Amino acid sequence: MKDIAIVLYPDMLMLDMAGPVEVFSIANRYLGEDQRYRISTLGTTGTSVRASNGITLQADLPLSDAPTAWDLLLVPGGPGAYNERHETAVPWLREAARASRHHGSICTGAFVLGEAGLLDHRHVTTHWHYISRLKQRFPRADIETDKIFVKDDELLTSGGVTAGIDLALSVVSEDHGRQIALDVAKVLLVVMQRQGGQAQFSPLVAALAKEDSPIARVQNYVLEHLEEPFSVERLAGLAALSPRHFARLFSREANTTPMDFVQRARVDRARQLLESSDLPLKTVAFRSGFGSTRHMRLSFSERLGLTPDQYRRQFT
Known part of the structure; x- marks a missing residue:
């Protein structure tokens, strides 16, 4: 049994959480009882958390009562990740990152990890639209601009939204083999490995220089x-x-x-x-x-x- 925790905070993007959760949940259909994933949701502000789409989610535990050792700890993205500070969650995340086998983020959840100092001198990525913002805010991070997801030892980060599904499928493949991950991908009607990186979704020409230059x-x-x-x-x-x-x-x-x-x-x-x-x-x-x-x-x-x-x- 592998224990997975998803951190929920106000104004998070629900699909960032739901995508990986469904991957692990569907994988359980193909696994023996002792091999399955046990998924827990942890609320940073108690057990009731309102997502960015207005839907209220009920976490299993408040972060204050949650254990810090997990096989995989994930922080989803959303406006609340980069528009708010997470003073109460940061100390817990630092301790949990040390105690857990793997930790990481989906999409802009990287901003929360960055607040905890977990991106410093590490290879990471996030949604293409927020690459520059992440670079400015956490200059000591080594940011990959075109990867769908990045694995740097125990740290896992992914690009935007549905890239969390890609990341979760890769975890399942490493844990239980490519065939199980492929079976899950077929259920979700997604490919095991996308062609190309994030650049195919983002404009290659950034904002122009000053108009008077x-x-x-x-x-x-x-x-x-x-x-x-x-x-x-x-x-x-x-x-x-x-x-x-x-x-x-x-x-x-x-x-x-x-x-x-x-x-x-x-x-x-x-x-x-x-x-x-x-x-x-x-x-x-x-x-x-x-x-x-x-x-x-x-x-x-x-x-x-x-x-x-x-x-x-x-x-x-």
């Missing part, structure tokens, strides 16, 4: 003329700067190189066309500035872990 003007020009050929020299000319100074200034303001920005923008344009039209791949490649389907395919595989064909089938 020459870098922003170049970025906007690129986005409006992606079908044109670009080089660092040409982009520097648009900014009226030397190539060396332009490249240095671009990297500082945009946190990427000029040509990486161009490639990211082209992938994003191609994704938009693949999602919203049935244009042939050759046309998509031309309108996105790739010049050939081969170049587009290489860029997709490198950045998204999918081919354009696979992306279109998955997102349309």
Whole structure:
């Protein structure tokens, strides 16, 4: 019997909790009694906890009465994870992390672990939309930007929402073998291992530099003329700067190189066309500035872990 605890707090995302719980619960159907998972929910504010969708959940135990040693301790995400402080839960989490065999988070639950100092110098991930925020708040964490989930010894973290199911399936696979995990995945109508990472769901071009800067003007020009050929020299000319100074200034303001920005923008344009039209791949490649389907395919595989064909089938 393996004991699993899920920490519940106000304004948590219920699916972050329910997804992994269902994985372990369904796995129990295929396991002998002494191999099953025993799941407990622990409330940080008592036993009654209101989730972000307005539904009130009844925890098995208040955190103050809960044991600290578990086979797996998980903290789900939700607005309450990053908008609130968890002073009463942090000391308990620190002790429980030391006492438990594994501990981790789903989605933005990583913010709660971070408050407890459990992300410092560890490889972790969270929902793609909150990667930058997590980096700013916990700069000593080594954050993986594209992984669906990350295992760093006893610490397990996952990307957004349904990635908790992926993480839980991997735990079941390690505990009881791939076949049991595959049986559970079939019941849930999910795949055992997704193609690609979080990048396939997130835009590759982040917010632009300040509007009054020459870098922003170049970025906007690129986005409006992606079908044109670009080089660092040409982009520097648009900014009226030397190539060396332009490249240095671009990297500082945009946190990427000029040509990486161009490639990211082209992938994003191609994704938009693949999602919203049935244009042939050759046309998509031309309108996105790739010049050939081969170049587009290489860029997709490198950045998204999918081919354009696979992306279109998955997102349309």
